[in-house]
Amino acid sequence: MISYLESSYLEATARERLQRLFDPGSFQEFLPPSARVVSPHLGQLNAPVAFDDGVAVGRAQLAGRTVFVAAQEGGFMGGAVGEVHGAKLVGMLRRAIDEAPDAVLLLLETGGVRLHEANAGLIAVSEVMRAVLDVRAAGIPVIALVGGANGCFGGMGIVARCTNAIVMSEEGRLAMSGPEVIETASGVEEFDARDRALVWRTTGGKHRYLLGDAQALVADSIDAFRAAALAQIDAASSRPVALTLAALEAEHALLTDRYERFGHVREPMELWRAIGVTDPEALPLMEADVFVERVDAVRLGAR
Amino acid sequence: MEHLTYVFKGGTRTLARQADVVGVVGSGNLEVLIESAPLEGDCSIAIATAAEGFGAIWEAVMTDFQARWQLRDARIAINDMGATPAVVSLRLDQAVETMLEAR
Numbered sequence: 018m019i020s021y022l023e024s025s026y027l028e029a030t031a032r033e034r035l036q037r038l039f040d041p042g043s044f045q046e047f048l049p050p051s052a053r054v055v056s057p058h059l060g061q062l063n064a065p066v067a068f069d070d071g072v073a074v075g076r077a078q079l080a081g082r083t084v085f086v087a088a089q090e091g092g093f094m095g096g097a098v099g100e101v102h103g104a105k106l107v108g109m110l111r112r113a114i115d116e117a118p119d120a121v122l123l124l125l126e127t128g129g130v131r132l133h134e135a136n137a138g139l140i141a142v143s144e145v146m147r148a149v150l151d152v153r154a155a156g157i158p159v160i161a162l163v164g165g166a167n168g169c170f171g172g173m174g175i176v177a178r179c180t181n182a183i184v185m186s187e188e189g190r191l192a193m194s195g196p197e198v199i200e201t202a203s204g205v206e207e208f209d210a211r212d213r214a215l216v217w218r219t220t221g222g223k224h225r226y227l228l229g230d231a232q233a234l235v236a237d238s239i240d241a242f243r244a245a246a247l248a249q250i251d252a253a254s255s256r257p258v259a260l261t262l263a264a265l266e267a268e269h270a271l272l273t274d275r276y277e278r279f280g281h282v283r284e285p286m287e288l289w290r291a292i293g294v295t296d297p298e299a300l301p302l303m304e305a306d307v308f309v310e311r312v313d314a315v316r317l318g319a320r
Numbered sequence: 321m322e323h324l325t326y327v328f329k330g331g332t333r334t335l336a337r338q339a340d341v342v343g344v345v346g347s348g349n350l351e352v353l354i355e356s357a358p359l360e361g362d363c364s365i366a367i368a369t370a371a372e373g374f375g376a377i378w379e380a381v382m383t384d385f386q387a388r389w390q391l392r393d394a395r396i397a398i399n400d401m402g403a404t405p406a407v408v409s410l411r412l413d414q415a416v417e418t419m420l421e422a423r
Contacts, residue, residue, distance in 0.1 A: 032341070049339065049341075050339070051341075051353060051355055053353075063321050065321065065345050065370045065400065066345070066368070066399060067344075067399055068399065090344055092345070092346035092349065093346060
């Protein structure tokens with residue numbers, strides 16, 4: 018019997034996810050911690066460094082398929098992207114283009130740019146975006162998994178939406194500005210970052226699935242993420258992997274429609290009702306599989 | 321940041337070749353990078369810690385650790401963000417156990 022702690026994606030560290038999500042013993046790391054490539058900026062600020070700069074990259078097998086993978090460690094500076102961290106992501110993505118694996122999986126858990134590293138971190142994130150699109154242009158699908166405690170925010174939220182598909186758990190969160198940033202910038206009347214139910218209604222996996230931003234919603238288990246990642250890899254082969262003009266225009270149409278229909282809505286539950294969910298107040302308490310069954314007919318952006 | 325180094329001689333237990341890392345550099349936590357290295361029998365431990373002024377406690381915890389495991393030709397590096405002595409000992413034991421399992 019596997020305990021909750023052993024099966025939970027949320028509770029696992031980045032390295033535990035790599036060990037448990039992929040075929041046993043298959044993960045081969047590029048630039049492992051023993052290489053000691055650490056942030057050059059944090060030391061100057063007299064701050065602790067990590068030997069992997071908060072991300073592990075490499076290749077692995079997923080049910081026999083060869084995949085390239087990155088896993089961000091939310092426990093180190095909230096998974097934030099510094100210069101080395103970003104360079105590792107970009108290097109892995111560029112190597113994927115050379116070696117043509119079956120897919121690239123991004124296990125994202127991050128607050129976005131590591132502000133200690135300022136411009137170097139911002140540039141790194143923009144390079145990651147470009148590299149993701151280059152991988153897709155090479156015909157290799159990129160799948161993002163979002164289910165860590167720190168969510169996926171800032172520039173890395175944009176990176177997630179540059180992929181072919183996003184798999185989320187209910188506990189996962191995805192957005193541009195995080196709750197505290199919105200509250201700080203616009204006031205607690207605009208957004209109360211301490212209202213955890215509101216935070217999850219606004220950024221959580223179920224809301225993202227209902228809006229069509231996430232393509233799969235799974236329970237918080239490593240096995241469920243594994244199965245969903247496999248399904249998304251297989252589904253990717255039936256659609257254009259590269260970002261096409263038609264896909265971009267369809268996405269813009271979806272966003273325009275969303276803004277026109279729901280731009281005035283103040284509360285996510287109102288939006289859920291407006292798209293046709295008859296009992297929106299019941300959604301937050303539903304198990305993932307029941308939820309998916311209930312909303313699949315009405316969720317936006319279903320392809 | 322404070323940097324501390326301890327070198328222990330006379331250990332008897334060698335480790336698997338492969339390097340391993342356990343733990344995460346988060347608040348009250350630390351990461352331990354452990355690897356076997358040709359150090360003429362020494363066990364070398366290098367610590368970078370955000371909590372300054374605790375050298376005496378680190379020395380006691382490291383001495384206890386080496387007394388438990390008697391490592392030789394081992395290099396250990398620690399990035400610490402204010403872990404308590406109990407957490408430090410736990411992570412060090414995890415690191416050694418991971419290396420012994422890999423053999």
